[in-house]
Amino acid sequence: MIIANWKANGDILSNLKWCKFFIENCPKEIISNIGITPSSLHIGQIKDLLESFEVKIGIQDIDSDGGPRTGSISGEMAADIGCDFTLIGHSERRTLFKERNELLKQKIESAYQANLQPILCIGETLEENKQGKTMDILKSQIEEAISNITIKEDFIVAYEPVWAIGTGITPKAKDINVIHEFIKDVVQSQSSDNEVPLVLYGGSINESNSEDFFTQINIDGGLIGGASLDAEEFLKIVNIYSRLITQ
Numbered sequence: 664m665i666i667a668n669w670k671a672n673g674d675i676l677s678n679l680k681w682c683k684f685f686i687e688n689c690p691k692e693i694i695s696n697i698g699i700t701p702s703s704l705h706i707g708q709i710k711d712l713l714e715s716f717e718v719k720i721g722i723q724d725i726d727s728d729g730g731p732r733t734g735s736i737s738g739e740m741a742a743d744i745g746c747d748f749t750l751i752g753h754s755e756r757r758t759l760f761k762e763r764n765e766l767l768k769q770k771i772e773s774a775y776q777a778n779l780q781p782i783l784c785i786g787e788t789l790e791e792n793k794q795g796k797t798m799d800i801l802k803s804q805i806e807e808a809i810s811n812i813t814i815k816e817d818f819i820v821a822y823e824p825v826w827a828i829g830t831g832i833t834p835k836a837k838d839i840n841v842i843h844e845f846i847k848d849v850v851q852s853q854s855s856d857n858e859v860p861l862v863l864y865g866g867s868i869n870e871s872n873s874e875d876f877f878t879q880i881n882i883d884g885g886l887i888g889g890a891s892l893d894a895e896e897f898l899k900i901v902n903i904y905s906r907l908i909t910q
């Protein structure tokens with residue numbers, strides 16, 4: 664799966680142009696493997712524009728609950744306007760909004776109650792990476808977020824090293840592959856039904872490096888920030904992914 668994460672970008676006119684290009688140029692056989700997370704304000708617009716296509720629409724975050732929580736969007740509300748999935752625990756939520764694993768666990772529960780597919784984002788900081796703590800950090804991020812939750816077969820993890828997001832610096836594809844295998848093992852051992860998740864990689868994916876990533880056996884797709892804002896650039900990456908998975 665390839666997901667475009669637009670973060671706090673987009674407006675009515677540029678979204679319209681993006682979707683027009685996307686509809687005209689996206690290979691039809693891959694479209695159900697593509698997700699878009701526009702800003703919450705633009706989800707309705709994107710849903711309308713892409714109504715007759717199987718592309719998945721997601722929300723970038725949900726609150727852990729609804730009701731008297733000014734400024735929040737609940738899982739139920741996201742599901743009601745037709746979202747298929749929600750990101751949970753993106754590193755920008757963890758850093759800027761101080762979201763902790765305990766809260767993320769509540770958000771996953773809330774997503775499941777609303778029938779939204781949760782995509783748990785995890786990743787280590789540069790400092791943690793340099794100290795050789797990557798695997799320990801990822802393990803605790805997963806365990807604390809899904810302990811005692813019955814995860815479903817469509818559970819997805821996105822591995823996004825904090826130091827690779829928006830920096831142009833990435834780990835080596837082979838190293839990501841090893842980390843993804845580890846993530847699959849950790850989730851599987853936490854899962855009462857032995858579920859093995861898809862694991863997406865995110866962090867400075869672009870047209871030039873994506874082939875390296877997508878040829879790795881344990882990299883099941885990408886979560887793409889900056890390079891997803893330009894429809895043409897995004898579709899170049901989608902085309903590389905499409906060619907590799909249909910080979």
Ligand code: 13P
Binds near residue numbers: 829866886890
């Ligand atoms: P960039 O692709 O801009 O590095 O962002 C990655 C990301 O945070 C996607 O969620």
